[in-house]
Amino acid sequence: MPPVKYQRGDMVMGRWPGSSLYYEVKVLHFEANSQLYTVIYKDGTELELKEQDIKSAAGFQARPRSRSRSRSPGRRRSRSRSPARTTRPSCTAAAAVAAAAITESAPPSRRDAKLKDSSEVRLIPPVSATYSFSTTGGRAGEQEEICRAADVTSISKCSTPHSDAVLLGCRQDLVEQTKASENNGSTKHGKQEDNEPANKVNEKSEPEKNQSRLQSAAQEKDDGDGKAEAKAERLEEQEAKPGFSSWYSKSTRKTLASPTSPPPWPPLESFWDAQALGFVVLWILFQVLLYMLPSESVSNCVSVRFFAMVVSGVAVAAAVQQGADLTYIHSHFLQLAVSSFLVSVLLSSFLYVRSGRAAAEQLAGRAALDMWLMTFSKDMRPGLIGWCLINFALALAEMKRQGLEAPSHAMILVNLFQLLYVADGLWNEEAILTTMDLMHDGFGFMLAFGDLVWVPFTYTLQAYYLVSRPTPLSPPALAAIVTLKLVGFYIFRKSNSEKNAFRRNPSDPQLSHLKTIPTATGRSLLVSGWWGVVRHPNYLGDLLMALAWSLPCGFSHLLPWYYMIYFLILLVHRDSRDMSECRRKYGSAWDEYCRTVRYRIIPRVY
Ligand SMILES: NC(=O)C1=CN([C@@H]2O[C@H](COP(=O)(O)OP(=O)(O)OC[C@H]3O[C@@H](n4cnc5c(N)ncnc54)[C@H](OP(=O)(O)O)[C@@H]3O)[C@@H](O)[C@H]2O)C=CC1
Numbered sequence: 001m002p003p004v005k006y007q008r009g010d011m012v013m014g015r016w017p018g019s020s021l022y023y024e025v026k027v028l029h030f031e032a033n034s035q036l037y038t039v040i041y042k043d044g045t046e047l048e049l050k051e052q053d054i055k056s057a058a059g060f061q062a063r064p065r066s067r068s069r070s071r072s073p074g075r076r077r078s079r080s081r082s083p084a085r086t087t088r089p090s091c092t093a094a095a096a097v098a099a100a101a102i103t104e105s106a107p108p109s110r111r112d113a114k115l116k117d118s119s120e121v122r123l124i125p126p127v128s129a130t131y132s133f134s135t136t137g138g139r140a141g142e143q144e145e146i147c148r149a150a151d152v153t154s155i156s157k158c159s160t161p162h163s164d165a166v167l168l169g170c171r172q173d174l175v176e177q178t179k180a181s182e183n184n185g186s187t188k189h190g191k192q193e194d195n196e197p198a199n200k201v202n203e204k205s206e207p208e209k210n211q212s213r214l215q216s217a218a219q220e221k222d223d224g225d226g227k228a229e230a231k232a233e234r235l236e237e238q239e240a241k242p243g244f245s246s247w248y249s250k251s252t253r254k255t256l257a258s259p260t261s262p263p264p265w266p267p268l269e270s271f272w273d274a275q276a277l278g279f280v281v282l283w284i285l286f287q288v289l290l291y292m293l294p295s296e297s298v299s300n301c302v303s304v305r306f307f308a309m310v311v312s313g314v315a316v317a318a319a320v321q322q323g324a325d326l327t328y329i330h331s332h333f334l335q336l337a338v339s340s341f342l343v344s345v346l347l348s349s350f351l352y353v354r355s356g357r358a359a360a361e362q363l364a365g366r367a368a369l370d371m372w373l374m375t376f377s378k379d380m381r382p383g384l385i386g387w388c389l390i391n392f393a394l395a396l397a398e399m400k401r402q403g404l405e406a407p408s409h410a411m412i413l414v415n416l417f418q419l420l421y422v423a424d425g426l427w428n429e430e431a432i433l434t435t436m437d438l439m440h441d442g443f444g445f446m447l448a449f450g451d452l453v454w455v456p457f458t459y460t461l462q463a464y465y466l467v468s469r470p471t472p473l474s475p476p477a478l479a480a481i482v483t484l485k486l487v488g489f490y491i492f493r494k495s496n497s498e499k500n501a502f503r504r505n506p507s508d509p510q511l512s513h514l515k516t517i518p519t520a521t522g523r524s525l526l527v528s529g530w531w532g533v534v535r536h537p538n539y540l541g542d543l544l545m546a547l548a549w550s551l552p553c554g555f556s557h558l559l560p561w562y563y564m565i566y567f568l569i570l571l572v573h574r575d576s577r578d579m580s581e582c583r584r585k586y587g588s589a590w591d592e593y594c595r596t597v598r599y600r601i602i603p604r605v606y
C-alpha cells in the first residue's frame with residue numbers, strides 16, 4: 001500500500017471542483033479504500049479530493065509573490081502561525097495564486113483532462129446555497145461574500161475602490177465554479193452527460209484572459225502602499241484565532257450569504273478562559289475600591305457614581321497609554337461574558353444564602369457586610385461603566401481590524417450616544433435608585449445578571465457588530481441620527497426630571513403650573529406636562545434613543561437591532577407591570593389618570 005502523502009491536520013492547497021483554482025484546506029481524513037482525502041475549506045465546506053487535486057502549500061508560495069507582490073521584505077511581517085498559514089492567499093494573493101495555478105496547469109489538453117477528473121470529486125454537502133450572491137448586505141456585503149466564497153478573506157481589500165477588477169474576477173470565477181460544482185453534484189447522482197456543459201463553461205471561462213485579468217488586478221493592488229495588505233493580514237490573523245470572535249465574524253457572513261442556514265455553534269472550549277475570569281474579578285474589585293473611597297469630598301458637587309465613571313475612564317486611558325491592549329475584550333468577548341455570568345451567579349447565590357440568616361444576625365451587627373454588598377450590587381456601576389469600557393475597546397478593535405486611524409463615524413456615534421446615556425444614569429442618582437426593579441424587586445439574580453452580564457455584554461452589540469462590519473454613513477444620515485438621539489434624550493431627561501422633581505417636592509413653585517390628580521395615598525399624579533402627553537413619556541424618549549443606537553449600523557443584519565427589539569418588549573412589559581402596580585396603589589385615581597391620558601407610550605398610536 002503506498003504511504004499516505006498528507007496527514008490529518010495538514011494545511012494544503014485543494015483544487016476546487018470543476019476549476020483550476022486552489023484554496024487552502026485542512027486535511028481531515030484519508031480513506032484508504034476510495035483513496036480520497038476529506039478536506040475542509042475555510043468556509044466550512046467539506047469535500048473529498050483525490051491526491052492529485054491536492055498540492056502542498058509550500059508550492060504556492062514563491063510564484064505569486066515574486067510575480068505580483070511588490071511588498072518589500074521590510075514590510076512583510078513575520079507570523080507565528082503554522083507554515084501553511086503564511087501561504088494563505090489574501091484577495092490579491094488568491095487571485096495571483098489562482099492565476100499561477102492556471103499557468104502552471106500546462107497545456108489546454110491536460111487542463112481538460114483535469115476538469116474531467118474533477119467530475120469524480122464528490123461533494124459532501126450541497127454547496128450551491130453557500131454561494132448564493134446575497135444582496136442583503138448591500139454592495140459591501142456582496143463583495144465580501146464573493147471574496148469569502150473564493151476563500152479570499154481580505155474584505156478590506158475587496159471593498160476598496162480599486163478592487164473591482166479582483167472582485168469581478170472573483171465573481172466570475174465563482175459563478176463558474178458554482179455552475180461547475182452544481183454539475184458535479186448531479187454527476188454524483190449519475191448524470192454524467194450533464195457535466196458536458198459545465199466543462200464547456202470551464203473551457204471558456206478559464207483561458208488566459210482570466211489569468212491576465214487576475215494578474216493585472218493583483219498587480220494593481222500591489223502597486224498600492226501596502227496598507228491594504230497589512231489590513232488584510234490583520235484580518236486574516238483575527239480570523240485565524242480560534243474562539244468566539246472569529247466564529248462571530250464568520251457566522252455573520254454566513255448568515256448574510258444564506259440566511260436559511262444557521263451559523264455553526266462556536267467550539268465548546270472557546271467559552272472558558274481563566275485569564276478572562278481574572279480580568280472580570282479585577283474590574284469588579286476596582287469598582288469596589290472606588291465605592292469604598294470617601295465620597296464626601298465629591299458628593300456635594302458631583303454624583304459619586306459619575307465620579308467613579310470619570311476615575312475609571314482615567315485609569316483605563318492610563319492603562320492604554322502604558323500599552324494595555326484593550327482589543328483583548330473583543331477577542332475574548334464570550335469568555336469575559338461567561339466569567340461575568342459565573343461571578344453574578346456566585347454573588348447572587350451568596351447574598352441569597354446570607355439573606356436567610358440576616359434577620360437573626362442583624363442583632364449582632366454581622367449583617368453589615370451583606371448590606372454593604374447588597375447596596376454595592378444594586379448600584380449598577382460595574383455593569384454601566386463596564387458597558388462604556390467595552391464600547392471603547394470595541395472602537396479600538398475596529399481601528400485595528402479595519403486598519404483605520406480613527407474609529408468609523410458609526411462607531412463614534414454608538415460610543416458617544418451610549419456614553420451619554422450611561423453618564424446621565426450615573427449623574428442622576430435618582431435614575432437608578434427610583435427605578436422599579438431596585439425599589440420593588442430587591443436584589444436578586446436578575447439584577448446581578450442584568451448588571452454584570454446583560455448590560456455590558458448585550459448592550460454593546462451594536463459596537464461589536466461594527467468592528468467587523470463597517471457601515472459608512474452619509475452626512476445627511478449622520479445629521480438625522482444625531483437629531484433623533486438628541487430629541488430622544490431631551491424627552492427622556494425632561495420627563496424623568498419632571499417626575500423626580502415632583503416626587504421630591506410636590507409643591508415646588510417651578511412645577512405649580514402642572515395639573516395633578518390627588519390620590520388616597522396623599523401623593524398626587526401629574527396629568528399635564530410630559531406626563532399628560534402619554535403615561536410613559538420617558539419610555540418614548542428611551543425608545544427614540546435606542547433607535548438612534550441601531551441606525552448607524554444599517555439594516556444588513558439583525559444583531560445591531562437586537563437592543564431595539566428587546567427594549568420594545570421590555571418597556572411594553574414594564575408598562576403593563578407598572579399599570580397593575582399603580583392601579584393597586586392609587587385605585588380609582590389611577591383609572592381617572594388613564595382616562596385623561598389615553599396613550600401609554602406613543603401618542604395616538606399606543
Ligand atoms: N435601558 C434599560 O435597560 C432600561 C431603562 N429604563 C429606563 O429607566 C427609567 C425608569 O423607568 P421605570 O423604573 O420603569 O419607571 P418610571 O420612571 O416610568 O416610573 C414609574 C413610576 O412613576 C410614578 N408615576 C407614574 N405615572 C405618574 C404620574 N402621572 N405622575 C407622577 N408619578 C407617576 C409611579 O410611581 P410612584 O407613584 O410610586 O412614584 C410609577 O410606578 C425609564 O426612563 C426607562 O426608560 C428602565 C429599564 C431598563
Ligand SMILES: CC(C)=CCC[C@@H](C)[C@H]1CC=C2C3=C(CC[C@@]21C)[C@@]1(C)CC[C@H](O)C(C)(C)[C@@H]1CC3
Pocket residue numbers: 380384421422424425426431432435437446447449450451454455
Ligand atoms: C431580560 C433580562 C435579563 C432583563 C434584565 C433587566 C435589567 C437588565 C434591567 C432592569 C432595569 C435596568 C435598568 C438599567 C439597566 C438595565 C436594567 C438593570 C439602567 C441602569 C440603565 C441606565 C438608565 O439610565 C437607567 C439608570 C435609568 C436604568 C435603570 C434600570
